[in-house]
Amino acid sequence: AKPDFIQWAPGLPKTRSGKIMRRILRKIAENDTGSLGDTSTLAEPAVVEELIANSLYNLSA
Secondary structure (H helix, E strand, C coil), rough: CCCCCCCCCCCEECCCCECCHHHHHHHHHCCCHHHHCCCCECCHHHHHHHHHHHHHHHCCC
């Protein structure tokens, strides 16, 4: 199997304890960015905004 799209990112959405928030990554990949849920526990919330801005759905628009 091969990926359809590879997205480079400045970082991953991680909690302050270092756990990767896979739920947020999944929602961005599914273009369901309206309901990301609680992002207050993220170490760097700006990473999520960068991922959304550079997502496949925004690049093709």
